[in-house]
Amino acid sequence: MSKQHSPEATSPLSMWLHYLENIHTSAIDLGLDRVSQVAQSAQLTKPAPKVITVAGTNGKGSTCALMEAILLDAGFTVGVYSSPHLIEYNERVRINGVNVSDQQLCESFDFVEKVRKDISLSFFEFGTLSALRIFQVEQVDVVLLEVGLGGRLDATNVVDHDVSVITSLAIDHVDWLGSDINVIGFEKAGIFRSGKPAICGQPKAPHTVAAHADDIGAEFFQVGQQFQYQVTDETHQQWRWQSGGFDLVDLPIPSLPLANAATALMALSTSGLALSDINIVNGLRNVKLAGRMQVLVEQPLVLLDVAHNPHSAEYLAHQLQTKFAGKTIRTVVAMLHDKDIASTLAVLSPVVTHWYPASLHGPRAAKVEELLVHIGEAEGQFDQPVEAFQAAYDQAQKDDVVLVVGSFHTVGEVLDYWQKMNKGSQNGE
Template sequence: MTYQETLAYLYNSAPLFQHIGKAAYKEGLENTLALDEYFGHPHKKFRSIHVAGTNGKGSCSHTLAAILQSAGYRVGLYTSPHLVDFRERIRINGIPVSQDFVIDFVEKHRSFFEPLHPSFFELTTAMAFHYFACQQVDVAVIEVGLGGRLDCTNIIHPDLCLITNISFDHVQFLGNTLEKIAGEKAGIIKPSVPIVIGETTPETKSVFQHKAAEVNAPIIFAEEEHLLTDIFQDEDGKYTYQTSSLKDLKGELGGFCQKKNTNTLLSAIHQLEKLNYHISETDIRNGFAHVCELTGLMGRWQKLSEHPTVICDTGHNVGGIQYIVKQLSCQKYKQLRIVIGMVNDKDITGVLAMLPKNAIYYFTQASVQRALPADKVKELAIP
């Protein structure tokens, strides 16, 4: 099989949530546990950090990986979805898994996993854990795919758990209240494993406290530590994060959402230091300043060009869009043009209601079954 043939096999034989939505979701960990046993429990062969949350978990996962890389660790990074190439999902020190490994994984092991009929995410999680074990990473940063409690990444026993925030997304799976969603995310909290919570609401804080107490997990609320005081953009386009402990940090990621993310990350790093991770101030500064270069992160208030200014952002729910709109309100421009596409299981009217009215809109759609047709997005936007 060629690499493209292998990808076609994966996309066509394993249900892919990003393409078809709910039909690809498999509740329960039976397949994950079967795959884990078949590969010899690879997740037990490396240390790990588990990251969940509605928004910000991608930025936090990549930045943690960048900081750990800067500290000299061999770091696995498993995130989803990918933007351009499947191999973005599985990286070691920023380098994507090789095409040959992906091909060999399918060719050598399909006779075992085909009878299981695993989902795409179940299969790629097994691939990632197997790859990290084969490559002998020191630590892997593992991003939850959906929810937490029943997510197939939730077989790991990490050194640290991190939940960025809770807002409404994937309500058809996780529940239609913040308490229910928080309950699913809190499913990653493990006995005696420290858990850092980035943001809370009155509805979610007690959920986390109850779960942590139930399993005797130390719980840290990052927003109560006030480690970050402000964020602003410099003339060179970089961002300065004003912190209480490290003075000014230069960051590569922009947008108001990074204020919350950075505070969460600083709290997480403090916990890792308590767990005997050797991370210097220089490592922290380098990780924040070069996260995209070190890990390949894309799509977070990413400037694609200067003349004209073109910004790309992957925000896709009300919680994410509110930060994009706030950021747009601070930009100077003669004419704002917005290219937007949606999928059919999001709060479409909620997102559209937040977008600025003083823009020219171009409605588009992704080449996946789950995409909402562009003309339908336009119809909802212009009733």
């Protein structure tokens, strides 16, 4: 269900993406043998002087965005590779906060195609190598790599990175990672490197995480042990972060989860990169990330969040209870079939006033009927998220909250619709 750059599929980038979606036997094919061969032959295993790789069930994108904002304030040239995208594939690769161009992507795809010869690569593997090539060509100072799935066998793990990060650990992607949290912990800890910093932002992490760090001699930093953080004022406007001799106080609360900010600071503090306190403060104040508690308009308040599993839904539900207690919350939801739909919706249900369920489309999509089983009464059944959003928005009073949630696909479709609708209004259409 990956989106193409253009619905007409006529641009060079669209043609490349269509080609990449069809050259391999399966969309997800975990293993490093094939992608490692190509990465080594193309000399892509060290795309920048400093590389930080980030794994985790949730919070990868937020943690990368937080580190990116701080590093940019310090004057570093920063490349970020993330997935999936919301609207355009270009979102997956950005340099200094700007998505790379179609031309850069096409040139990098062409490079990988020539280097791979007869080695078959999955869509994600090809895209990962393409991103590494772009970072190499643009000579960035720091690369932040977001793991796609798991860690140990993910294509990003072919890179010789300097700092490893696990943001959070929960059961997700059961078809590929299983339902044993200790196994999942081991898979994600597979990005750790001997003798190098390994950060874990999950409190009370499965024993396999610390055990693997110990087995390979990684320098392990566990939240609650080697680093701590806490909100320090009653209005929840400031917080404190501590690790060893580091003690940062009166830090501004960022727009992204505080746990991810604490983990990002631990990763940066072990990276050897020169950063000042003011860089950290400015980065925390300036950071933004599409699809994470993203506000489109104030009245009614339209809120986008890509929460798609129980762990991320718990954080979202807490934020809604804290910030919008007593308000009517009209929730547009559409999900993928391979997610824990029942538990995710159960977490959100106590804070939702009205449901607007919709179907997604594609091989992994859940149909609206699957959602209705778990939410009961709804304000309708919708064939696509945009239709559900239109209904929720039309019925909302000015003090209501219209929440769009459940998947990157759900948020991406509504965000794309919103941007085009407002662009049309500005152009007088």
